[in-house]
Amino acid sequence: MREERPVIALDLPSKEAIEAFLAHFPSEESLYVKVGMEIFYQEGPSIVSWLISEGHDVFLDLKLHDIPNTVYSAMKGIAKLGVSLTNVHAAGGKEMMEMAYKGLQEGTPKGQSVPKLIAVTQLTSTSDEQVKQEQLISVGLNESVRHYAVLTQASGLDGVVCSAHEAKDIKQHTSDDFVCLTPGIRLASNDVGDQKRVMTPSKARENGSTFIVVGRPITKAENPYTAYLNIKNEWNGENH
Numbered sequence: 001m002r003e004e005r006p007v008i009a010l011d012l013p014s015k016e017a018i019e020a021f022l023a024h025f026p027s028e029e030s031l032y033v034k035v036g037m038e039i040f041y042q043e044g045p046s047i048v049s050w051l052i053s054e055g056h057d058v059f060l061d062l063k064l065h066d067i068p069n070t071v072y073s074a075m076k077g078i079a080k081l082g083v084s085l086t087n088v089h090a091a092g093g094k095e096m097m098e099m100a101y102k103g104l105q106e107g108t109p110k111g112q113s114v115p116k117l118i119a120v121t122q123l124t125s126t127s128d129e130q131v132k133q134e135q136l137i138s139v140g141l142n143e144s145v146r147h148y149a150v151l152t153q154a155s156g157l158d159g160v161v162c163s164a165h166e167a168k169d170i171k172q173h174t175s176d177d178f179v180c181l182t183p184g185i186r187l188a189s190n191d192v193g194d195q196k197r198v199m200t201p202s203k204a205r206e207n208g209s210t211f212i213v214v215g216r217p218i219t220k221a222e223n224p225y226t227a228y229l230n231i232k233n234e235w236n237g238e239n240h
């Protein structure tokens with residue numbers, strides 16, 4: 001099912017910076033936020049419990065990619081944090097993804113729901129040229145993304161991280177309820193930055209994205225709440 005709230009990437013350097021950022025939002029507004037490497041490696045797991053206690057849903061984006069046993073043990077720990085969604089790299093392979101899922105299931109405390117688990121296919125900062133020249137994947141980006149998506153589904157995970165450009169094709173090769181979480185979202189007026197495969201919220205919706213992830217267009221905006229609402233409205237087809 002499509003998540004109506006854009007997931008806000010809290011790529012900020014400290015808890016204080018996040019507090020200052022969230023002060024722009026009405027206090028009763030429950031957000032879907034992403035805790036990524038930048039803030040997690042500064043503040044540790046307490047940042048996750050604090051955001052949850054403030055009434056927000058958390059996507060913990062640590063993109064695990066290691067040997068199956070290490071990822072299994074790490075996921076057992078992540079399962080205790082109460083996050084709604086977390087991820088691994090599909091390039092870690094089927095056995096690693098299966099062990100990640102097993103770790104999450106075994107680690108989730110009784111009575112709590114198991115977080116959704118998704119796998120990164122090809123990062124949205126990667127181009128077709130890089131896939132061919134740097135990763136030596138001669139079939140190119142689209143086929144590589146599709147292959148990783150099918151492998152992810154075969155490993156029992158809930159979905160993938162991809163760009164909105166690939167979401168429609170992925171759903172055709174997996175299933176309608178397979179999660180496609182798509183970062184690299186920009187309004188037509190926004191800077192692209194280091195992203196290569198970008199799309200607007202309305203096009204992402206048309207293409208079948210389940211979640212959109214947005215960082216700098218909101219965190220660096222003069223008025224973050226207005227920026228958030230503009231993106232949210234476009235994503236929900238409310239101003240088109």
Ligand SMILES: O=C(O)c1cc(=O)[nH]c(=O)n1[C@@H]1O[C@H](COP(=O)(O)O)[C@@H](O)[C@H]1O
Binds near residue numbers: 124161185216
């Ligand atoms: O897993 C992710 O969230 C992710 C995967 C991907 O392929 N591309 C990608 O940009 N992301 C994350 O999505 C966010 C995008 O941020 P902005 O480019 O500032 O909107 C960052 O926090 C990235 O770490």
